[in-house]
Amino acid sequence: MKKRILAVEDEEKLRRVIELQLSGAGYDVDLAGTAEEAVPLLDRADLVLTDLKLPAMSGQDLLAAAHRQNAQLPVIIMTAFGTVETAVEAMKAGAVDFVLKPFSLDHLLRVIAKALEVSALRDENRKLREELGHRYQFDSIIGHSRAMQEIFATVIRVAATRATVLLAGESGVGKDLIARAIHYHSPRRDRPFVKINCTAIPENLMESELFGYEKGAFTGANTSKPGKFEQADTGTAFLDEIGDVPASIQVKLLRVLQEREFERLGSNKTLRIDVRVIAATNADLRAALEQGTFREDLYYRLNVVPINLPPLRQRMEDIPLLAHHFVAKLGSGVESISDAAIEKLMHYQWPGNVRELENVIERSLVLCSSRTLEAADIRLDTAPKTRGLGDYFLPEGMSLDEYEQTIIREALKRASGNKSQAARLLGLTRNALRYRLSQMGLESGEV
Ligand SMILES: Nc1ncnc2c1ncn2[C@@H]1O[C@H](COP(=O)(O)OP(=O)(O)OP(=O)(O)O)[C@@H](O)[C@H]1O
Ligand SMILES: [Mg+2]
Numbered sequence: 001m002k003k004r005i006l007a008v009e010d011e012e013k014l015r016r017v018i019e020l021q022l023s024g025a026g027y028d029v030d031l032a033g034t035a036e037e038a039v040p041l042l043d044r045a046d047l048v049l050t051d052l053k054l055p056a057m058s059g060q061d062l063l064a065a066a067h068r069q070n071a072q073l074p075v076i077i078m079t080a081f082g083t084v085e086t087a088v089e090a091m092k093a094g095a096v097d098f099v100l101k102p103f104s105l106d107h108l109l110r111v112i113a114k115a116l117e118v119s120a121l122r123d124e125n126r127k128l129r130e131e132l133g134h135r136y137q138f139d140s141i142i143g144h145s146r147a148m149q150e151i152f153a154t155v156i157r158v159a160a161t162r163a164t165v166l167l168a169g170e171s172g173v174g175k176d177l178i179a180r181a182i183h184y185h186s187p188r189r190d191r192p193f194v195k196i197n198c199t200a201i202p203e204n205l206m207e208s209e210l211f212g213y214e215k216g217a218f219t220g221a222n223t224s225k226p227g228k229f230e231q232a233d234t235g236t237a238f239l240d241e242i243g244d245v246p247a248s249i250q251v252k253l254l255r256v257l258q259e260r261e262f263e264r265l266g267s268n269k270t271l272r273i274d275v276r277v278i279a280a281t282n283a284d285l286r287a288a289l290e291q292g293t294f295r296e297d298l299y300y301r302l303n304v305v306p307i308n309l310p311p312l313r314q315r316m317e318d319i320p321l322l323a324h325h326f327v328a329k330l331g332s333g334v335e336s337i338s339d340a341a342i343e344k345l346m347h348y349q350w351p352g353n354v355r356e357l358e359n360v361i362e363r364s365l366v367l368c369s370s371r372t373l374e375a376a377d378i379r380l381d382t383a384p385k386t387r388g389l390g391d392y393f394l395p396e397g398m399s400l401d402e403y404e405q406t407i408i409r410e411a412l413k414r415a416s417g418n419k420s421q422a423a424r425l426l427g428l429t430r431n432a433l434r435y436r437l438s439q440m441g442l443e444s445g446e447v
Contacts, residue, residue, distance in 0.1 A: 002220065003116055004028040006045035008038045008062065009078070010054050018049070021105045022112075026222060035062040042066050045073065047116055049108075052079040052086060063093055072122065074115045078103070141177050142325045145315035151178065151307060158305050159185035164257060166242075166302045167280040169309030171424070172355030175280040176240070178307065182278060183236040191235030196228045199241040199420050199430065206249050208265050217266025227264065229256060233273040242279040242302065243288055243429030244420070250295045257301040277302070283429040293431035312350040312357065319345050322354060326361040327373055334368050340375040348380050356381070405440055408433070 005027045009015040015031055022029045030045065032038035035057035042048070048066055052059040063075050077090040080101040087098045096115045099108055143149065158165055159182050167175040176195075183193045201209050208217070212227030229237055239245075245253065256262055261272045279302045288294035312318065320342050327337045350356055360380060361373075368377040398406070408426065415421035423433040 001225075002026065002028045002222065003046040004030065004044055005112065006030045006032065006038055006041050006048045006050075008032045008035060008048070008050040008054065008059070010034065010051060017105070018108075021109065025109050027112075035059065035065075038062055039065055042069050042073070047112060047119070048073060048075040049112065050075065050077060052077050052090060060090065060093055063090070063095060067094055072119065074119045076111060076115055140325070140329075141174065141181060142322050143315070143318050144321055145310075145318045147310045147315050148318060151309065154305070154307055155181050156185060158182060158307075160187070162276050164276075164302055164304045165278045166285075166304070166306050167278065167309065168285070168306065169282065170311045170353055170427070171282045172353035173309040173311060174354055175282070175309060178309065179236075179238045179240075179278045179280060183238075183276075186236070186276065188235050188276060192232055193236050193238065194228050194232035195238045195240060197240045198244045199424075203246050206246065207252070210249065211252065211262050211264055213265035214267040217264070221266065224264070229262065229273060229275060230271065232275045234275075236276040236278060239277065239279040241281065241429075243281045243283045243285055243294060243431065244423075246431070247293075247295070250298050254295065254298045254301060257298070281429070283423075283427060283432065285429075288429055288432050291432060291435050293429070293435050312353045316346055319357070322357055323361060326358050327365070330358075330362050331365045331368075331373070333371070334365055334373055335371045337373040338375065341373050341378055344375045344378050344380075352381075404436070408436060408440070 005022055007015065007018045007022065007029060009018060009031075010033050012033070015033065019029050019031055030038075030041045032041060035050070035054050038048070038050070039062070042065065045066075048062070050059040050062050054062075059077055059079075063077070066073050066075055074096040075094070077087070077095045077098040078101055079086050079090065079098060087100065090098050096118065097111050099111055141148075141152070143152070155178060165179075165182060167178055169175055179195075180193065183189065196210065198206070208221075208225075208227065210227045210229055212225050212230055213221050215221055215224045239253075252262060256273075256275070257277060260274065261270050263270055285294055285299060289296055289299055323337050323342055323345055327334060345357070345360075352359070360378065364373060364377045364379060367379070368374070408422070411422040411425045412419070415425060419433055419437075420430050423430045426433065428436070
């Protein structure tokens with residue numbers, strides 16, 4: 001992918017020269033004449049190159065603003081003063097490097113390339129550290145319920161093999177944790193664990209993300225790039241939200257699962273890999289099968305070892321342990337949780353499952369002023385819910401179809417038209433929602 005540089009310089013001539021040089025060197029360039037103009041462009045920049053002395057808001061202020069948004073964003077300062085002091089100041093304030101005006105454009109390009117390289121390395125290190133942290137998480141997956149005990153036993157058994165695993169369960173039940181536990185208990189534990197979030201990748205980028213591409217495969221493909229599957233070679237690929245994979249990609253996934261082979265985009269060389277696949281879904285894939293939005297053959301290839309994680313409300317006996325665990329993990333200064341507080345937690349339905357429990361405890365700890373977390377400290381998102389039959393009746397005069405459409409429209413509204421998010425609110429896959437929208441005659445975003 002091309003790196004995007006935000007160049008901020010008030011002198012128009014120099015701004016043009018910089019733009020020409022940078023785009024000539026293969027970067028995408030955003031230009032701004034003032035720091036104020038630059039601020040809204042910060043979040044898409046991979047690197048900021050800014051003059052120190054600017055009309056109103058200074059380069060130093062811009063540096064601070066950039067780091068408030070993203071502490072890792074490399075910022076290079078250009079300064080006309082040529083004194084060591086200003087340069088030192090800028091470095092102290094967190095700039096990665098500086099160039100003194102007048103500078104040669106070659107020198108500028110070298111400084112930029114070096115800064116980008118350092119930043120890529122730092123990202124890589126952070127990723128590694130995160131992975132390392134997760135390595136020890138298996139022992140902190142809590143669950144004394146029968147259901148969880150059985151799941152742990154399955155994890156250990158299946159970890160020893162290369163069998164494909166399909167994890168199913170509502171959002172926040174721990175699918176991510178289990179996927180990592182399988183990897184780190186497998187003989188592949190020292191090989192890569194590559195997570196692929198199928199909802200987060202736009203449909204038109206998915207093929208190149210998963211399978212990689214060759215130079216020239218499409219406009220903008222200046223170099224070749226390996227995809228996620230190649231990165232996962234000899235390790236584990238974790239396909240999260242598998243229900244959201246579009247039909248065109250489903251065929252290719254099937255081939256990976258059956259033959260362990262694929263081609264990069266724009267290449268006809270077949271690559272063979274040795275990869276363990278774990279997939280996860282929080283929606284009912286069977287419903288997607290019936291609607292024809294998910295391939296049956298792919299489903300059976302994925303569902304070799306199914307692991308169904310029950311929602312927290314179906315294993316309430318895990319709540320006390322989880323609560324103690326989270327207090328110990330998060331409660332700086334707070335040492336325990338009272339029986340009454342646990343009791344309160346046990347009377348809630350936990351639609352957001354363990355993630356919600358963790359969040360509630362984290363929030364409650366903030367309010368807690370003693371060494372024990374009390375019932376009064378605990379704020380649940382809504383009042384404890386008990387479901388009466390009345391909740392299930394349709395509003396008067398509405399058919400089931402009309403009711404469904406109303407709910408779908410409401411979800412889309414709440415998600416500001418974002419279909420993936422609306423689907424999540426509804427507990428449907430993106431494909432299942434798309435299917436329903438087409439049934440309603442609403443396909444292309446109109447609501
Ligand atoms: N059994 C457990 N013990 C301890 N922590 C847990 C457990 N289950 C889940 N958690 C914690 O709850 C949070 C959500 O878990 P996780 O991300 O694995 O859920 P998920 O099923 O992948 O959800 P989603 O479908 O939204 O991705 C994490 O912070 C995780 O550490
Ligand atoms: Mg997850």
